[in-house]
Amino acid sequence: METLRDAFDFRDFSKPEKVGFVIFTLFLLVFPWLGAGSFVKAVVIQFLLFSLFGMGWNTIGGYGGQVELGKAQYVGIGAYTVALAMVWWKIPFWVSMPIGVLIALGYSFIIGYPLFRLKGHYFAIATICTSLVLQDIFINWKLVGAAKGIELPIHEHPDFLYMQFKSDTYYFYFIMALFYVAIFYMNWFRKSKLGYQLRMIKEDEEAAESLGIDARWCKIKAYSIASAFVAVGGGFLAVYNLYIDPYSVMDLDLSIKIALMAMLGGAGSMWGPIIGSAFLVPLDRFLGSWLGAHKGLIGVDFMIYSALIMIVSAYQPRGIWGIIEQFRKR
């Protein structure tokens, strides 16, 4: 009961934040009826998906302060579970998605246990390594389609059980629902015991341990939570794209993007990942489609994108949310 009250309790936010949140919610609710084109719709769906990923990463990376760069492996686990279950045994999405989350949870405990012996740079690179190992295995594993990936069977009629719809609107509302579950969860998480423990560990791990906090166990728990979030998003990605391969769902670039969006928006804050992905996803997609159309300008979009990353990390490491707070204090 207390948990539920905490999750829906937004009272400690400032007034502009509350108003912004309500306007944003109303906008999302009516968005499919605004007559946006399919490209814009796809961008907004991607924005919601990456916010979900980013909020997951924020538990371990933002509140816990651990530089985690291997989230793509959990996107892959979620996506492959849903896709394989559907192709092999025709298991509906609503069954296979939770199974995927459970597998991701189990895997994250197995990986997380040795992983959190490490700190700092060692940890960051080790997370990249684990993700690369899994990707290499999937690239070469013939049973799961190897480098070719797998295509999901397409149903003739829209099918709610298998999450196949004619129109993007349904996908939009589904990912939006997931997005709000994530927001309420995060609202609870930041006030939970684990949330406070993680912030303490981020500030000073030794002090936290001396107060009786089991730092390693806390980090493993947060890591698993983050993995579960990301696996849900991965499952959605499989039914949304109807095609997955190890390069699209397990790539290092995806891991980095997830962490980057949370970092750029403001790691360790409630709205950071959402702001980051609201900023980067459209930038990425629109620059890509605008410059990609000009022959000879391929790659310029990424140059602009990466210049932006460099500038933000050099001048305001707390991200866009840090800049906003700076202005508010004046």
Add this chain to the structure above:
Amino acid sequence: MIVLDALLQGILMGLLFALVALGLTIIFGMMDIVNFAHGEFLMIGMYTAYWTSLLLHIDPLITLPASAIVGMVLGLASYYWLVKYLLRGPMIAQLFGTFGLMLFLRYLAQFLFGIDYRIVQKGLLVGKSLTVGPFIFDWTKLSAAILSLIAFLLVYLLLHRTKLGKALRATALNREAANYMGIKTERMNALAWMIGGGTVGIAGGLIVNFWYVYPTVGLLFVMIAFASVAMGGFGSIKGAFFAGILIGMIEMLFPVFGHVIGSDFLGPHFKFTLVYFAYFVIVVFRPQGLFGWKH
């Protein structure tokens, strides 16, 4: 016999991996920063050697100074324009800052040179090989390994036998104390980046003789360099050297091992997977690396 051959080939490759890792470990030892763009420095060193040899019609081996200079300039520019500011922020900002640099250089190369795979086709040593008893060595790899050994020795001597090297090491050990002793630590940082960029530029000039160059070639090498640096212990030069050779041997021995036991699953496509895995196992059981002295 086949095992011994693979071992020797692995040592040759390993010397190059070690040279790539050298710059990374010096930079890390100096200022606790992991340079994600290191692989892209290598890629630019490779392109420099490729284009100078192609446009000026000289042998790629003689273009090494050009690669070295380009690498040094790149290192200095990244330090003064980016890393200096990143050092003020937390670790995550440093990681993403150099990561942004990596993306920037990669797509700059793609923009300038396209995504074609290019390789040096003409050269004094290209395609020739040396036969010693039952072993056959490519001259390109052999000369690259020898030159990389020389470069390694020079850097080692610079760091351990000269006053400048002493100042550098003093800064790495204790920045504040070094500052009190009148060492200009800011300049030492820049020097570390210059040496780091220069050595990886040379490595690029050597590798392009027998490896395709394309804009994303850096990722593979930077992961191997991370693995060797971490295995050897961040900041340890000796460690990077031996870990590089170890990784070269793993990479060459692994396919042979798969071939001998007749397993398809242990084929050559997993050789780098094993490197990542070895990194993971080593840092988990020995977090300071094999020769680590920091952390």
